[in-house]
Amino acid sequence: MQLTVLGGGGAWPTPERGCSGYLIDQSGFRLLLDPGFATVPQLLKNGPARSVDAVFVSHGHADHCADLNPLLRARHLSEDPAPALPVFAPAGAAAAVLSLDGQMLVEDYVLHEFTAGDRFTVGPFQLVTRALSHFVPNVGVRLVVGDVDLAYTGDGGADPEVAELAAGAALLLAEATYVDHVPEDSCGQLACARQAGEHAAAAQVGQLVLTHLWPDTDPDSAVEAARQAFTGPISVAVPGLVIDLP
Template identity: 55%
Template sequence: MKLTVLGGCGAWPAAGQACSGYLVVHDGFRVLIDPGYATLPRLLESTPAEQVDAVLVSHGHPDHCADLNPLLRARVLGDAPPPPLPVYAPPGALDAVLALDRRHMLAGGLESRELAPGRPFEVGPFRLDVWSLPHHVPNAGLRLTGGGRVIAYTGDTGPAEELADLAKDADLLLAEATYPERVPEEDAPYLSTAAAAGRTATSAGAARLLLTHLWPDSPHEPALEAAARSYGGELAVATGGHTVRL
């Protein structure tokens, strides 16, 4: 299993970068997680739009799903449109991005599938487990299992007991870490820190920790230092082009 980071900025893409976007490949099957702002050009550097096999969207904020629109355009308006693209998302999360075009324009371009916690999904060679995690809008924590390896992804989330189950013994925990050590009070129930991600990774026994969704143009060192105070495993920040092979 291989994960490639397309982007990791929170809120908006900094110059030359992209927002949340991650390509996971296993047994030739390509899953795109969170096609946020500016992720499609990065994806197309290595993967034609028609070769994406499924999309997972953690929640409906545009820094996590805005580039679903150009991805669907590239597939539907190309010379040889591929079969409909399965897109998994929480209920209602895709309403805004799909409304950017007339309904018939993208008709037949996707199959919308609702993510609901409590039951596993089969996505190509992967098992997908889902947790409902706290954010400003409904947010799905995602756990992909394939070939005996596990990638756990928090989406954007505040503190939650469910994070321990999501990340348990994961080979890679991809964790939102908008702030290094403290979330402003008004957002404290809905966002997380690098320090909290480190504690979660340690308690869950995650083998690797990849911090993502840092505030645009913020330095990486404070986040890495905050996470490393409680986590001694392999640690990095998600930036475009970073790859992890499991």
């Protein structure tokens, strides 16, 4: 299993980094997690739009799904149009972005809505989903291929159940908007890197990747905060980061 980071920023893109977007490749099957703002340009550096085999959306905030629209446009308007793209999303989460072009793209995707807690198969991946707290309904997911597991929080990194979702996983891709303190108005809805490290340690994961950093969050400070609790490998999700899982 290979993880390629397309973007790892929270809220809005910067000149250096798009928002959430992660390409997971297993034996040539490419699953796109959360096509957030400004991730499609990075995606197209890794292959044409038609090379994406399926999309998973964790929740309906635009920094996690807005670039589903340009992805579908690129597939639709290509000289060699791609087959309909399977899109997996919690009920209603993708409705706004899928409606942007009216009826133009309706034949370019097949929407599979699911409920948090559902388990299903996408290509070679077994997906285990779990509701994780956020300002809107948000779903964390565990991707399983054989003995390799990758867990992703969406924007639910503050939820204590992250440790259960990620238990024993090879990699935890964890929302860590802040460094070591979450503002009162976001407590329980967004996480800091220190919390991500605590969840990674409790889950005994192989490695931790911090993502959804606020645009002004210092990456080195985030790593140091996570290291207070987790002694394994820690990295920050930046465009172009590639991690191969055995």
